[in-house]
Amino acid sequence: MRKILLSTLLIFFVNCVFADKLPISQPVELSDSTTIQRPKTCFLLSLDTIILPGINLGYGWLIYDSTCTSEEIVTLHFNTIGDATALGIYLQKTKFRNVERTGWFSFWRLGLDYSKNHVLYITADPGGASFPSKNRQTIFPLISAGLGYSWKIGKNSYFRVTGDIGIKMLFASLSFSFVF
Secondary structure, three states, X not given: OHHHHHHHXXXXXXXXXXXXXXXXXXXXXOOHHHOOOXXXXXXXXXXXXXXXXXXXXXXXXXXXXXXXXXXXXXXXXXEEEOOEEEEEEEEEXXXXXXXXXXXXXXXXXXXXXXXXXXXXXXXXXXXXXEOOEEEEEEEEEEEEEEEEEEEEOOOOOEEEEXXXXXXXXXXXXEEEEEEO
């Protein structure tokens, strides 16, 4: 009886080894539903205020690190007031010190602006001073850096206030943005 029992157990364990089903504890694999799902892209809608009002529309990519997050957003903008107009494109690189993309952040912008300004020329005329005017069109570089603050207002949406300063058609700007 003992020989039959030992033979049966030996056959069972040999079968389990070859079938890779040995009743020994194996590591448990977690399903994909337990991993954190983070967005990989974002959209930007921004309103420029104070100096030269305008609108910005952008599409970007999110880059996650273990302790911080970066956004790279390509943005088209249109600003106008009176006879001054600016149309351009720029890349904005935003760096957050946290993964949640909230709180204080810094950013830089690099791009080009096409501007059309109404310039007033003062010339001396024998009959008196005249004030001819002319529309001046230029392509101007856009290089700036700034700071902002981000509030989370939804699952993947944020309200931001930003200010920047640099080499661009306007020296500085203040913007209110929605990123989703």
